[in-house]
Amino acid sequence: MYAYDEIDRTLVNERVSEFRDQVKRRLSGELTEDEFKILRLQNGVYLQLHAYMFRVAIPYGTLATNQLRALAHVARKYDRGYGHFTTRQNIQFNWIKLAELPDALEDLAKVGIHAMQTSGNNMRNVTSDQWAGVAPSEIEDPRIWSELIRQHTTLHPEFSFLPRKFKIAITASDHDRAAIKIHDIGLRLIKNEKGETGFEVLVGGGLGRTPFIAKTIKHFVHGRDILSYIEAILRVYNQYGRRDNIYKARIKILVHELGIEKFSREVEDEWQHIRNSSLQIDDEVIEDIRSRFTYPAYEKLPHMPDELRQAAADPDFEAWRKNSVAPHKVQGYSIVTISLKPTGGPPGDATAEQMDALADLADKYSFGEIRVGHEQNLALPHVAKRDLPALWKALDKLGLATPNVNLITDIIACPGLDYCSLANARSIPIAQELTRRFANHELANLIGRLHINISGCINACGHHHVGHIGILGVEKNGEEVYQITIGGRADENAALGTLIGPGVKFDEVADVVEDIVEAYLALRERPEELFMDTVKRLGVEPFKERVYATR
Amino acid sequence: MPLVKGGKITADSFVKLAVDTPLPEGGDILVPAERFLGEADSLLNRSGKVGVIWPNNRDISELVPYLGKIAAVALVFPTFRDGRAYSQARLLRERYDYRGELRATGQVLRDQFVFMLRAGFDAFEVKKQADAEAFMQTAKRYSVFYQPTGDGRITALHRRMQLRHSEGVGT
Numbered sequence: 001m002y003a004y005d006e007i008d009r010t011l012v013n014e015r016v017s018e019f020r021d022q023v024k025r026r027l028s029g030e031l032t033e034d035e036f037k038i039l040r041l042q043n044g045v046y047l048q049l050h051a052y053m054f055r056v057a058i059p060y061g062t063l064a065t066n067q068l069r070a071l072a073h074v075a076r077k078y079d080r081g082y083g084h085f086t087t088r089q090n091i092q093f094n095w096i097k098l099a100e101l102p103d104a105l106e107d108l109a110k111v112g113i114h115a116m117q118t119s120g121n122n123m124r125n126v127t128s129d130q131w132a133g134v135a136p137s138e139i140e141d142p143r144i145w146s147e148l149i150r151q152h153t154t155l156h157p158e159f160s161f162l163p164r165k166f167k168i169a170i171t172a173s174d175h176d177r178a179a180i181k182i183h184d185i186g187l188r189l190i191k192n193e194k195g196e197t198g199f200e201v202l203v204g205g206g207l208g209r210t211p212f213i214a215k216t217i218k219h220f221v222h223g224r225d226i227l228s229y230i231e232a233i234l235r236v237y238n239q240y241g242r243r244d245n246i247y248k249a250r251i252k253i254l255v256h257e258l259g260i261e262k263f264s265r266e267v268e269d270e271w272q273h274i275r276n277s278s279l280q281i282d283d284e285v286i287e288d289i290r291s292r293f294t295y296p297a298y299e300k301l302p303h304m305p306d307e308l309r310q311a312a313a314d315p316d317f318e319a320w321r322k323n324s325v326a327p328h329k330v331q332g333y334s335i336v337t338i339s340l341k342p343t344g345g346p347p348g349d350a351t352a353e354q355m356d357a358l359a360d361l362a363d364k365y366s367f368g369e370i371r372v373g374h375e376q377n378l379a380l381p382h383v384a385k386r387d388l389p390a391l392w393k394a395l396d397k398l399g400l401a402t403p404n405v406n407l408i409t410d411i412i413a414c415p416g417l418d419y420c421s422l423a424n425a426r427s428i429p430i431a432q433e434l435t436r437r438f439a440n441h442e443l444a445n446l447i448g449r450l451h452i453n454i455s456g457c458i459n460a461c462g463h464h465h466v467g468h469i470g471i472l473g474v475e476k477n478g479e480e481v482y483q484i485t486i487g488g489r490a491d492e493n494a495a496l497g498t499l500i501g502p503g504v505k506f507d508e509v510a511d512v513v514e515d516i517v518e519a520y521l522a523l524r525e526r527p528e529e530l531f532m533d534t535v536k537r538l539g540v541e542p543f544k545e546r547v548y549a550t551r
Numbered sequence: 552m553p554l555v556k557g558g559k560i561t562a563d564s565f566v567k568l569a570v571d572t573p574l575p576e577g578g579d580i581l582v583p584a585e586r587f588l589g590e591a592d593s594l595l596n597r598s599g600k601v602g603v604i605w606p607n608n609r610d611i612s613e614l615v616p617y618l619g620k621i622a623a624v625a626l627v628f629p630t631f632r633d634g635r636a637y638s639q640a641r642l643l644r645e646r647y648d649y650r651g652e653l654r655a656t657g658q659v660l661r662d663q664f665v666f667m668l669r670a671g672f673d674a675f676e677v678k679k680q681a682d683a684e685a686f687m688q689t690a691k692r693y694s695v696f697y698q699p700t701g702d703g704r705i706t707a708l709h710r711r712m713q714l715r716h717s718e719g720v721g722t
Contacts, residue, residue, distance in 0.1 A: 007707045011695040018692050022662065030681065038632055039662055121632070151697040151707060157669035158641055158700075161634025238638050273646060278699035278706075285708050288715060 001064050001369055002147050003292050004112040011154070012109045015116055019043050020102035027099065042122060042160070044090075044115030045101060049421050054079075054096040055118040056108060060128035060146040060170070061089040061372040065359040068370050070111040072355035078104045083355070085340060085348040087374045087412055087463055088167065089127045090118050094419055116154055121162045121249075123153035123234075127169045129177045130373035133295070134381045136329045140197060142172035142189050144290050145226065148281070152227050159234045163241035164249035166234070167206075170199075174492065179374055181205045181214045181494035182466060184251045185233060190220065197223040203233060203263070204255030205494075207460035212252040213494050215260045217267065223286070225271075228279040232271035236263070296367035296382050301332025304385070311389035319441055320392050323403035325383075334385055336366075338378040338395065339402040339410065343439045346428045347413045348376030357398050365391050374490075375451075376412055377405065407444040408452060408517070409435040412463055416456030416473065417480075423456035425473025425480035426506070430454055433510045438517075447517055450531045453488070466490035468531050469516060470497040471509060480506045486516065486543055487535040500544045504551070512547050519546040553683035555675040556652075558690065560683050563676075565602055565623065575599075581625055584609060587617075595620050602652065607635035611642050618649045623674070628657035637670045644671030645701035664689045669700050 004012070019039075026036040040046075044055035056071065063071075071091055075083045078100050079093040086092055096104065105115060118125055126146045133141040149168060153159070159166070171178040172189035180186025186202035198220045205214025221229045233251075240258075242248045255263045311317045326335040338358070340348050350358075358378065362370045365387045366380035373379060383391060395401040404410050411434060414420065416427030431454055438444050453467025457474070464470035470485035482504055485497030504512050517531075523542055524534045535543070554563040565579045570586050579600040587594060587603045594601050595617075602623025605614060614624065624643060626636035636655070643649040654674035655667050661682035667675065668690060677683035696704045705713075 005711070007695050007710060011693070011697075011707075014693050014695065018662075035631075035660060154697050155666075155693070156698055157666045158637040158698075159634070160666055161632055161637065235638055239635055243633060243635075281708075284712065284715070288708075288711050 001062060001294050002143065002289075003294065005292065008151075009109075009112065012112065012114045012116075015043075015114065015155070016102065016105045016109050019105060023098060023102055038120060041120035042117060043101075043105070044118035045096075045098075046119060047421065048094065048419050049417075050419070051095045052098055052101070053419070054093045054101060054104065054115065055086070055090045056093070056113060056115045057118050057125040058089045058091060058113075058372050059125055059150045060132060060143045061130045061374075062132075062143060063370040063372065064111070065362050065368045065370065067111045067113050068355050068359040068362070070108055070113060072352040072359070073107060074104050075352040075355065077107075081353075082349050082351045084346070084415065085350065085372055085376050085378070087376060087461065088125060089130075089372050089374065090125060091372075092415075094415070117160075119165075121164050122160045122166065123156060123162075124165055124167045126150045126153065127167070127178055127183075127374065129171050129173060130371040130379050131177060131326070131335055131381065132172065132371075133293075134328050134330075134333075134335055135173050136327050137173055137175075138329070139172045139189050139191060141293070142170045142187075144286060144293065145187070145189065145199075145223070146170050147289055147293075148227070148286070149230065152230070156234075159238055162234070162238055163243045164246065164251075166237070166251065168230070176490075176492040176494075177373065179463075179466070179490040179494070181492075182207055182211075182463070182490055183214060185230060186214045187226070192220055192222070199223070199226055201229060201233075204252040204260070206250050206252040207463060207465050208250065209247055209458040209460075210250075210253065210256075211460070211465045211496050212256060213496065214252075215255065217260065217264045224281050224283075225275050227281060228275045228277065229267075229271055231274060231279060232267045235270050236266045240266075296369075298330045298333060298382070299384070301384055301386065303331055305332070307386040307389055311392075314389075316396075317389060317392055319445075320396075320401050320403040321388060323407070323445075324401075324405045325388060328382070330382075332385055334383050334388060336380045336383045336388070336391065337373070337405045338380065338400050339405050340377050340400075341404055341410050341435060342399055342402045343409070343435045344432050345435070347411050347431050350378070354398050354400060357394075358400065361391060361394055374412075375410060377410070403441060404435075404444060406449045406451070408438045408447050408450045409444055411435065411452045411454060412467065413454040414456050414461035416454075416462075420456065420461075422459055423473070424458075424475035425456045425482065427454045427456040427462055427471075427473060430471060430473075430482070430506070430509050434513060437510050437514060446527075447521065448527070448530050450517075451489075452513065463490060464488075465496045466494060467497060468535075469513060471513075474503065476503065482506065482509050484509075484512055484516075484547070486540055487532070489532060498540045500540050501548050508551075515547045516543050519543050552676050552678065553680055555677055555683050555686045556673065558687050560686075565600070567604070579622070581623065584614075588613070591617060602654070604656070605639065607633065607639065611639040612647075614643075615647050618643070618647055618651070621651060623652035623654055624649065625654040625656045625676075626672075628655060628659060628663075631658040631660050631663055637666065640667070640670040640672055641700060661685055661689050665693055669696065669698075669702050669704065671701050 202214035371379040455462035488497030600622035
């Protein structure tokens with residue numbers, strides 16, 4: 001866990017009082033809605049279909065139990081008793097009142113949580129691997145660097161009014177859980193031949209109506225230069241990014257229009273001017289940030305404790321353990337993913353009661369730490385294996401032990417037309433229906449790893465382009481129509497999905513997904529061949545045939 | 552539109568010229584970039600100060616040969632959502648070492664003051680009277696800054712290093 005010091009606390013408090021003043025000026029009419037809009041967006045406040053929506057940052061997906069309790073408190077006191085975890089390590093509250101927002105922010109500030117730059121055309125919440133610091137093959141904890149960049153990008157005096165939003169993600173494992181290739185800047189932590197830490201820097205990834213996979217702009221930027229290199233990218237973007245058309249304003253379009261070679265030359269020129277400046281970070285600065293991250297005092301525990309051996313007799317426990325428990329870098333411990341995708345539920349929602357109870361469980365079993373992943377699930381990062389059976393029982397009582405992590409019902413979905421003013425179609429009801437169709441755990445297990453991502457409009461908040469099966473809701477002649485893609489993925493081999501054919505109606509979506517899945521089960525060479533691999537081997541044709549043969 | 556300089560509302564000595572306004576005999580003038588570049592010699596030879604109004608989509612390095620001779624650069628925020636002039640301001644101050652007046656013009660509102668001060672602006676054509684009156688108070692909103700810029704404010708990282716070292720002496 002990163003502990004704020006007095007400096008961080010002061011800044012967050014100053015931000016809250018600034019926002020209180022801005023809300024006051026809006027309510028008195030001193031600020032027009034047009035002027036206020038940008039200011040509220042800088043603090044994560046959107047105006048949605050029914051009410052204001054409030055998006056709170058969970059930088060690099062790490063939460064302490066007192067912070068999770070504070071989120072529960074906000075859900076209970078200022079909202080309707082629940083919150084929605086997003087695909088970028090944020091939580092959203094959908095029913096907040098403008099006049100109460102400063103109080104909600106103040107309550108969160110007390111535990112070091114803020115909503116700065118969770119929306120608006122600025123540098124957004126820095127995201128990372130939800131298994132950071134505990135994944136077995138990790139090079140080093142990417143959260144140290146995430147925190148450095150979080151600080152550097154907070155209230156940046158030059159880059160707070162960019163052409164468009166700007167997102168940075170960092171990973172330090174071979175398997176990319178942070179989806180860095182669909183970010184404006186993706187950083188892959190690596191070591192050079194001298195063993196020094198640095199980053200492969202990728203740029204220009206993003207989804208939306210013109211999706212791009214990020215390209216490598218530099219193979220190695222030394223850790224001490226990472227802030228100046230990011231600053232150089234941002235300075236080029238701030239000056240030359242398009243501002244005439246919001247759909248062409250993301251950095252991916254600039255990179256695409258200039259070409260990665262020309263873009264990288266521009267950045268290199270800029271960087272040479274600023275790399276030997278006060279932006280250079282020495283080891284001591286990194287050590288200082290590292291020193292404010294606390295790590296658990298792990299015990300020396302057996303690899304296979306008796307508790308686990310005994311519990312193995314219970315098939316329900318085993319189903320959950322095999323699905324939701326992952327290896328930890330320390331022997332005797334596990335990483336437990338907590339599915340927020342119960343059958344029939346909206347993906348990523350948690351009630352205030354669940355959040356409070358989970359905080360208690362994290363105190364008891366996970367050294368007081370909770371993680372949030374971009375798949376809209378939570379994780380307990382340090383659970384002793386001997387505690388797994390007890391934890392499972394407790395989670396099950398809370399409705400938080402659905403054993404569907406990475407399976408077909410572990411769906412990513414945006415809020416869609418149920419909440420969002422930009423949406424053209426519903427997302428959540430599609431997800432809910434699919435979780436009912438594939439509720440049978442044996443069936444889901446038989447299918448194996450398969451990610452369905454759903455967006456209710458072209459803005460792609462549900463990451464449909466990179467779903468193994470992607471579902472995009474659009475509006476056609478006043479009706480919701482869904483376009484289906486297959487073969488996308490968001491990991492280290494990120495790819496955009498391919499459209500299988502004409503859009504289908506709301507009522508047909510779940511049937512189409514069933515058809516695709518049946519085709520896959522019939523086509524796969526062996527049970528270990530995952531959906532993605534079958535699509536890669538055969539292309540979309542056989543799936544297309546199957547879906548449209550009878551339609 | 553009130554001008555804030557040195558933290559307070561002051562009279563503006565500069566007169567803004569359009570591309571085709573006849574040149575006044577004396578007095579301080581602010582001239583559009585195009586005209587300035589075309590008539591630089593004659594403009595700089597007259598009595599009275601000369602400043603340039605520089606658009607936010609033109610390379611600021613074109614102005615470098617003249618920076619020692621002009622009294623003011625006015626950068627433009629066509630809307631406050633358009634942040635290109637922040638980069639131009641920092642380049643002028645931090646790369647080209649410009650020390651004259653750096654003026655923010657256009658849609659300049661209260662909630663940008665801190666960013667603008669940090670980027671190097673020292674004069675502000677403020678859109679609303681109430682915002683201009685609140686300048687000093689608003690400028691003091693923040694006491695913590697994470698990024699190093701040319702304004703010399705101590706960054707959080709720097710302050711932490713100072714703390715570390717001073718603690719180190721005692722132990």
